[in-house]
Amino acid sequence: MSPASPATSTMRLSRAVTAVPPSGIRQFFDVVSQMEDVISLGVGEPDFGTAWRVREAAIYGLERGRTTYTANSGLLDLRTAVASSLFGRYDLEYDPEDEILITVGVSEGLDLALRALLDPGDEVLIPDPAYVAYPPCVSLAGGVPVWVPAPARDGFIPQADGLERHITPRTRALLLNYPGNPTGAVPDRAALNAIADVVRRHDLAVISDEIYDRLSYDAPHLPFSMLPGMLERTLLLNGFSKTYGMTGWRVGYAAGPKPLIAAMTRIHQYTALCASRQAQEAAVEALRVPEREVQATVDDYALRRQAIVSGLNRLGLDCHLPAGAFYAFPSVVSTGLSAHDFATRLLHEARVAVVPGEAFGPGGAGHIRCAYATSLNQIEEALERIDRFLDGFGRHAEASSLSENLQTVPTGF
Ligand SMILES: Cc1ncc(COP(=O)(O)O)c(C=O)c1O
Numbered sequence: 001m002s003p004a005s006p007a008t009s010t011m012r013l014s015r016a017v018t019a020v021p022p023s024g025i026r027q028f029f030d031v032v033s034q035m036e037d038v039i040s041l042g043v044g045e046p047d048f049g050t051a052w053r054v055r056e057a058a059i060y061g062l063e064r065g066r067t068t069y070t071a072n073s074g075l076l077d078l079r080t081a082v083a084s085s086l087f088g089r090y091d092l093e094y095d096p097e098d099e100i101l102i103t104v105g106v107s108e109g110l111d112l113a114l115r116a117l118l119d120p121g122d123e124v125l126i127p128d129p130a131y132v133a134y135p136p137c138v139s140l141a142g143g144v145p146v147w148v149p150a151p152a153r154d155g156f157i158p159q160a161d162g163l164e165r166h167i168t169p170r171t172r173a174l175l176l177n178y179p180g181n182p183t184g185a186v187p188d189r190a191a192l193n194a195i196a197d198v199v200r201r202h203d204l205a206v207i208s209d210e211i212y213d214r215l216s217y218d219a220p221h222l223p224f225s226m227l228p229g230m231l232e233r234t235l236l237l238n239g240f241s242k243t244y245g246m247t248g249w250r251v252g253y254a255a256g257p258k259p260l261i262a263a264m265t266r267i268h269q270y271t272a273l274c275a276s277r278q279a280q281e282a283a284v285e286a287l288r289v290p291e292r293e294v295q296a297t298v299d300d301y302a303l304r305r306q307a308i309v310s311g312l313n314r315l316g317l318d319c320h321l322p323a324g325a326f327y328a329f330p331s332v333v334s335t336g337l338s339a340h341d342f343a344t345r346l347l348h349e350a351r352v353a354v355v356p357g358e359a360f361g362p363g364g365a366g367h368i369r370c371a372y373a374t375s376l377n378q379i380e381e382a383l384e385r386i387d388r389f390l391d392g393f394g395r396h397a398e399a400s401s402l403s404e405n406l407q408t409v410p411t412g413f
Contacts, residue, residue, distance in 0.1 A: 020136045025355055028343070032353045039382045041308075041370040042353040044181060044326065046245040048297065050282070054244065057285035058278040066277060072269040074102020074253070075280045081287040082253050090223050092231070094255045101254045101261050101268065102283075104275050106211045107133065108268070109237040109254040113207050114141035114173075116263035122172040127158040129360035129367075131181045131209070143172070147361055152320065152331070156185035160194040167198075173205040174198075176224055179212040182360045182369040183329045184322020186216055196227045205260075206234040211252075212325040214243040214294060217302045219323070225256075232257055242326075243294065244286040251279040301326050304372040304379055311383040312370070315390055326373045329357065333366045335390070343368055350389035352382045 025043065032038055073079060079096035086092045094100050103109040110133065114124070120142040126134050127150035135145035148166050150158040163174070176195070179186045187195070199206055208224040225234040239252025252275075254264060268274075305322065312319040312330045319330035332342040339356040346352050346368075355371075357364030372379055 016140055016142075020139055023132050023136075023359075025132055025359055028355060028359070029353070032347065035347070035351070038347065038351045038353050039374075039378050039385065040353040041372065041374065041379075041382055042355055044242075044371045044373060045247050046242060046297075046326075046373050047375060048245045050245050050249070051286070051289060051293070054246070054282045054285045054289070058282040061278055061281040066281065068277065070102075070274045070277050070280060072274055073098075073100070073265055074275060075277070075284065078102055078280045078284050078287075079253075081284050082255065085287050086223075086236075086255060090221075090226055092223060092225060092236075092255070095258075098258050099255060099261055101265055102275050102280055103237075103239075103252045103254055103268065104250045104272050105241060106209055106237045106239040106252040108272060108275075109235075109239075109252055109264075110134075110137055110207065110209065111141070112264040112267050113235050113237070113254065113260070114138055114143060115267055116260060117173055117205055117207075118143040119172075121170060123168060123170045125158075125163060125166055125171060125174045125204075126361075127156075127176070127180075128363035129156070129182055129357060130175070131177055132359055134175050134177075135361075138175075144170070146171070147363070149363055150183075150185070151363055152367075155187075155191075155320070156180060156183035156329075157187045157191050158195065160198050163195065163198045167202050171202065171204060173207060175207050175209070177209040177211075178224075179216050179221070179322075179324020181212070181325055182327050182355070182357065182364065182367075184325045184327050186219070186221075186323035188219070189222060192222060192224060192227055196224070196230050199233060200229055204233070206230065207237065208234050209237045211237065211239055211242055213238060215298060215301060215326060216324040217298070217305065221324075235260055240283050240286050243297075244283075244289065246279075246282065246286065249276070249279040249282055251275050251283045301372070304374075304376055307376055308370060308372045308379050308383070311379070312386075315383065315387055317386075326371055328370045328372060329364075329367050330370065331367055339364065339366055339368050346386065346389055349392070350385040352385050352389070 079100040083094050083096040118141045123144045123146045124138045125148050128147035138145040146166050148158045148162050150156045213221040225231045235256035240246040308328045309319050309321050317330040343354050343356040355369040357367035
C-alpha cells in the first residue's frame with residue numbers, strides 16, 4: 001500500500017468553493033510565466049514601484065518597533081487621512097470614527113460588503129463585462145450574480161431598462177466599477193443619474209469599486225455616492241494598489257453608511273483582525289504624496305493610452321478610447337477568431353500576452369484586454385509584434401498543446 005500523501009487526500013471541500021471556477025487571468029498568466037521573451041499587456045499592475053517616501057514610512061515604523069495589531073477599523077491616522085482626501089477631492093463627508101474601515105485591499109472590502117449585505121439567494125446585478133472577482137465573490141457570499149448587459153454600443157455602460165429587466169424581488173445590490181476594468185468605461189453624469197434612478201426605485205444597495213478613480217483622463221471622476229440620495233445607499237471601495245503602485249502591500253478602504261461599516265467590521269475583526277500595520281503606515285504617507293506627482297503618473301498613462309489605442313486601430317483592431325483606468329479593450333471580431341483563440345495564438349506566435357475578453361463575462365466575447373500599465377517602449381514593441389502576427393494571419397500552425405492548456409479559461413460565472 002502506498003503511503004498517504006497530501007496529494008492523495010480525499011478531504012471533502014465545500015460545494016460553494018468547488019463551484020467557483022479558477023480565475024481566467026491567473027490561469028493564463030501561469031502559462032505566460034513559463035514562456036520567455038513575452039511582452040505582457042496582461043495583469044493590471046502599475047509598472048512603477050511604490051514611491052521611496054512611502055516605503056520609508058513603513059521601514060521607519062518597523063525600526064521603531066511598531067509591529068503590533070492596529071484597531072480593527074485601522075489606524076485612526078489613516079482613516080482620518082482617507083476622510084480628508086475624500087472631502088478634499090469630492091466634498092464627500094465620512095466620519096473616520098465609524099464610516100471608514102481600512103481593509104486588506106479593495107478585494108477584502110468587496111468580500112466583507114457582500115457578506116454583510118447578502119442573505120442566501122439574494123441577487124446582485126453586475127454589468128457585463130466586469131472585473132473577474134465579482135461573480136465568484138457574490139457566490140461565495142451565498143448570493144447569486146446576475147449579469148446585466150453593458151455592451152460596446154452603449155459605451156460599456158448598463159442602461160436603465162437593462163437594469164430594470166434583471167431586477168426581481170430577490171435583487172439586493174448593484175455592483176459598479178468606474179472607471180472600469182476591463183473596458184476603461186466612465187459614465188457621464190446623465191448615465192450615472194439614470195442608474196441612480198433605478199437604484200432609488202428598487203431600493204438597492206450599491207457597492208461602488210472606485211479603485212481607478214484617479215485614472216479618469218477626460219473628465220474629473222464622479223463618485224457614485226455624490227449623486228442625489230446615493231450617499232446613504234452606497235459603499236465606496238478604494239485602495240492604494242493602482243494609484244500608488246502598492247499592489248503587494250494589500251491595503252484599501254471602505255467608506256459608507258455607519259450600519260454597513262459596523263457589519264463589515266464585525267466580520268473583519270474575526271477574519272483579518274486588521275490590515276497590516278506597515279501597509280497602513282505606508283498608506284498614510286501615500287496620501288501625502290503631492291498632487292503634482294500623482295498627476296504626473298496620470299499624464300504618463302494618458303500618453304500610453306493614446307499610443308496603444310491609436311496603434312490598435314491602425315492595425316485594424318477596432319478600439320474605443322477608454323476614458324479611464326489603464327486598459328484598452330479592442331474588438332478582434334474582424335480576425336474571425338474568438339477572443340480566446342486570438343489571445344492564445346498571439347501569445348504563442350507573437351509572444352504578446354493579453355487577456356481574452358470572455359474571462360470578464362459573456363459580454364467580453366470578441367474583445368481582448370490590453371493593460372497599458374507598461375512602458376511606451378514595450379507598448380510600441382507589442383504593437384509591432386501584433387502587426388507581424390496579423391500580417392502572417394492564416395499561416396499559423398495547427399492548434400498547439402498550449403491552446404489545449406488554456407481551454408479551461410471560464411466563460412461567464
Ligand atoms: C476593479 C478592481 N477592483 C479591485 C481590484 C483589486 O484591488 P486590491 O489590490 O485593492 O485588492 C482590482 C485589481 O485589478 C480591480 O481591477
